[in-house]
Amino acid sequence: MKYESQRVAMPYFIFALVLFAGQILFGLILGLQYVVGDFLFPEIPFNVARMVHTNLLIVWLLFGFMGATYYMVPEEAQTELHSPLLAWILFWVFAVAGTLTILGYLFVDYATLADITMNKLLPTMGREFLEQPTITKIGIALVVVGFLYNIMMTALKGRKTVVNIVLITGLIGLAVLWMFSFYNPGNLTQDKYFWWFVVHLWVEGVWELIMGAILAYVLIKLTGVDREVIEKWLYVIIAMALITGIIGTGHHFFWIGPPEYWLWLGSVFSALEPLPFFMMVIFAFNMINRRRRNHPNKAAMLWAMGTAVMAFLGAGVWGFLHTLAPVNYYTHGSQITAAHGHMAFYGAYVMIVLTIISYAVPIMRGRPYGNSNTAQVVEMWGFWLMTISMVFITLFLTGAGVLQVWLQRLPESGEALSFMATQDNIALFYWARLVAGCFFMAGLVVYFGSFFIQGQASPAEEVRGPATQDA
Amino acid sequence: MAERFTKSMARNIYLGGSAFFILLFLALTLDTQVRAMPERDNRDQLTDQVVRGKHVWENNNCVGCHSLMGEGAYFAPELANVFDRRGGGNSEVFKAYMNAWMNSMPTNVPGRRQMPNFNLTEQEIEDLSAFLEWTSKIDDNDWPPNIEG
Numbered sequence: 001m002k003y004e005s006q007r008v009a010m011p012y013f014i015f016a017l018v019l020f021a022g023q024i025l026f027g028l029i030l031g032l033q034y035v036v037g038d039f040l041f042p043e044i045p046f047n048v049a050r051m052v053h054t055n056l057l058i059v060w061l062l063f064g065f066m067g068a069t070y071y072m073v074p075e076e077a078q079t080e081l082h083s084p085l086l087a088w089i090l091f092w093v094f095a096v097a098g099t100l101t102i103l104g105y106l107f108v109d110y111a112t113l114a115d116i117t118m119n120k121l122l123p124t125m126g127r128e129f130l131e132q133p134t135i136t137k138i139g140i141a142l143v144v145v146g147f148l149y150n151i152m153m154t155a156l157k158g159r160k161t162v163v164n165i166v167l168i169t170g171l172i173g174l175a176v177l178w179m180f181s182f183y184n185p186g187n188l189t190q191d192k193y194f195w196w197f198v199v200h201l202w203v204e205g206v207w208e209l210i211m212g213a214i215l216a217y218v219l220i221k222l223t224g225v226d227r228e229v230i231e232k233w234l235y236v237i238i239a240m241a242l243i244t245g246i247i248g249t250g251h252h253f254f255w256i257g258p259p260e261y262w263l264w265l266g267s268v269f270s271a272l273e274p275l276p277f278f279m280m281v282i283f284a285f286n287m288i289n290r291r292r293r294n295h296p297n298k299a300a301m302l303w304a305m306g307t308a309v310m311a312f313l314g315a316g317v318w319g320f321l322h323t324l325a326p327v328n329y330y331t332h333g334s335q336i337t338a339a340h341g342h343m344a345f346y347g348a349y350v351m352i353v354l355t356i357i358s359y360a361v362p363i364m365r366g367r368p369y370g371n372s373n374t375a376q377v378v379e380m381w382g383f384w385l386m387t388i389s390m391v392f393i394t395l396f397l398t399g400a401g402v403l404q405v406w407l408q409r410l411p412e413s414g415e416a417l418s419f420m421a422t423q424d425n426i427a428l429f430y431w432a433r434l435v436a437g438c439f440f441m442a443g444l445v446v447y448f449g450s451f452f453i454q455g456q457a458s459p460a461e462e463v464r465g466p467a468t469q470d471a
Numbered sequence: 472m473a474e475r476f477t478k479s480m481a482r483n484i485y486l487g488g489s490a491f492f493i494l495l496f497l498a499l500t501l502d503t504q505v506r507a508m509p510e511r512d513n514r515d516q517l518t519d520q521v522v523r524g525k526h527v528w529e530n531n532n533c534v535g536c537h538s539l540m541g542e543g544a545y546f547a548p549e550l551a552n553v554f555d556r557r558g559g560g561n562s563e564v565f566k567a568y569m570n571a572w573m574n575s576m577p578t579n580v581p582g583r584r585q586m587p588n589f590n591l592t593e594q595e596i597e598d599l600s601a602f603l604e605w606t607s608k609i610d611d612n613d614w615p616p617n618i619e620g
Contacts, residue, residue, distance in 0.1 A: 186522035242493075413617040
């Protein structure tokens with residue numbers, strides 16, 4: 001750690017991981033409710049558990065991105081953070097507001113929550129992923145503005161690297177697109193159309209810039225490959241992400257009212273969306289092959305490679321599977337969507353946050369060359385347990401989805417099974433998914449365990465060739 | 472990558488490409504919103520009651536279990552076509568169905584998925600029914616494939 005103020009990343013990472021554990025716990029509750037319908041009813045109905053599961057995901061990833069940014073920007077800019085105090089204040093504001101919101105979901109029924117937070121004045125609640133009370137949404141906007149101010153002041157006074165520029169562009173895009181969460185017209189098709197401006201353009205647009213920047217940063221540090229080479233790749237990858245992803249939004253416009261030209265626009269561009277992820281795989285493996293140093297933090301290297309591969313599988317391959325309009329007509333809103341969502345979020349965003357944590361946390365804890373071998377071995381066990389479990393979760397949900405389409409969607413009206421009858425028929429897949437979910441939780445426990453293993457810190461790296469001084 | 476492909480070329484592809492596609496997306500959005508949607512989204516029948524029904528839908532987080540035009544949760548049935556499935560396309564039949572349904576929740580059948588009772592007033596159930604009826608008439612390219620949603 002070159003700059004003392006990078007340390008403010010630590011509370012962000014710790015809180016992110018705590019929320020991650022909560023997200024997985026609620027995921028298990030949901031998985032069980034899929035097969036034991038009245039589990040925890042009426043204390044925690046499905047809609048509440050789901051809202052907690054998805055909102056925790058969004059919030060912990062945001063904490064992770066913010067931690068990553070606080071760690072990376074000062075080092076890239078070669079200057080201390082503009083205001084560590086502001087970073088701490090915003091941490092507590094965000095943490096307290098986030099916790100209160102989750103407690104609100106759990107302990108007050110949703111209509112009452114809407115009522116006491118005066119949703120009537122500016123109704124924005126009750127839309128998937130944007131369930132947060134309006135007051136929380138305003139809070140998120142203010143925290144992000146304060147955060148951006150702090151980061152931009154830091155970046156502007158220092159060295160302007162491509163990693164910093166791309167990262168900050170992504171964060172500005174995140175803030176700007178968040179504004180659409182405040183727009184909730186009475187016309188449902190318009191509501192849905194602009195709702196995707198937040199949801200799709202985040203995960204298939206600006207978040208990819210953030211992810212690309214973090215991956216590029218970690219690869220610069222771990223491989224010692226010339227920054228020029230990595231930055232060129234970064235530009236090409238994010239160019240492809242935006243070129244395909246922006247019009248690719250069209251694959252969400254097939255069945256919600258917009259005109260028919262979106263059917264082929266959405267199909268063509270989203271068929272290209274796996275490209276940036278494929279390039280990310282080539283990029284990561286290429287850089288590792290060309291590495292000029294063997295960084296002793298093997299766990300961080302594993303996370304970085306894993307991110308590229310799993311993001312390609314989840315966001316790329318599983319996205320492509322059902323993105324063409326004639327296929328999507330049958331799979332839209334089925335368990336196939338859920339399968340894709342799980343692997344895409346894990347591969348692209350969960351793993352990139354765990355990558356930067358794996359790289360940065362040992363350094364902040366005084367181990368510049370990574371944790372002890374024992375700790376790294378345990379961490380890598382966590383990696384494999386979680387990642388393989390997620391592969392199985394995805395496969396079981398895909399099986400459930402295929403059967404669901406077969407029984408409920410393909411037959412003509414009159415011959416098709418009803419939704420609930422179909423669900424009974426695919427229960428076996430849900431049980432299997434729940435078992436895989438339990439293994440995921442076990443993997444998470446193992447991963448957490450690695451933080452408590454001391455042992456000898458790794459020795460200094462073996463330099464393979466003339467490593468650049470900067471890296 | 473070949474040496475001739477420089478970083479500034481990569482940057483220009485990024486800047487030019489994203490600027491072009493952002494502008495294209497904005498133009499398509501304008502066309503969709505201004506020209507195409509009024510003919511497809513059934514807005515001439517968008518009454519105050521339908522908007523009130525949308526707020527009943529939102530304030531009770533119905534999308535946390537159900538999907539609507541395929542979006543939401545996949546725990547409970549699709550409702551964009553529930554007007555046709557349960558009301559047979561008749562407003563009065565649908566309202567009567569909705570009243571009976573909402574008031575008989577939860578079923579408390581052991582092991583079955585449960586829908587909470589949201590204690591809606593008769594007026595709220597009517598508004599919600601009007602919203603779902605309006606939604607069923609949006610031109611959504613004939614989705615879902617059949618009545619089961």
